[in-house]
Amino acid sequence: MRELDSRLIAEAVADMCVRANTVLPDDVRAALDLARRDEDGEAARGILDTIIENYRAAGPVPICQDTGLACVFVEVGQDVHISGSLTDAVNAGVAKGYTDGYLRKSVVRDPLDRVNIDDNTPALLYTELVPGDRVKITVAPKGAGSENMSRIAMLKPSDGIGGVRDFVLETVRLAGPNPCPPIVVGVGIGGNFDKAALLAKKALLRPVGSHNPAEMYSELESELLTLINATGIGPQGLGGRTTALGVNIETMPTHIASLPCAVNINCHVSRHVTEVL
């Protein structure tokens, strides 16, 4: 059994919180650059120019003022023993990263009394047991502007692929300019109510431009991207052909009487950093 000191996890998470918030991932940069090349509307091109100038100027300052909830995905190998509490280590890392990195603290202690906790904890921690003796950590800060536009539907099995297509498009149309387009659209299909939502969020961790390995879903991703960009919502909702940079679909088996479909939207500041310890 391999031993791993939880303090190493805390240090890594602190560093990753800062990096995720100040350096836009290569896949998102490339998608934005490509979108700028293909845009023809004057306003849309101007907005994409500003977005590109912003991500280039970021670091050490954040890419966006909303440095988000700290979503932390941890895959724990079954053959590694972590000394100390994993949850405490992740939260210590988030508190240190958000404090030392001067990142905005966005967590309130209660959904109704709304008092800021002032260190951005607790993290939204998602753990999964996997084979091996490594610990894989992904930090994906998530702003509220895009998160608030997410939706889930318990479709009927007879709604089929058309029902999924309509629900995703309706969700993007309802969101309009609110999630700071161009957006990345995560879609989770299958499982149950909560698993579909988690699949949609995990879909956002996949690089923009990558595809679901199943041909049917890969084609649906491409079709949805075309349809979303045909809505004309455009960068920041001011019109144009670039409403989304990518659509990522993740699926899992489901009940014979269910067709859960969740949509988790991300903005153009689609942040994620991964490290393996």
Ligand code: SF4
């Ligand atoms: S939706 Fe994204 S770009 Fe818009 S304010 Fe929130 S984090 Fe920033």
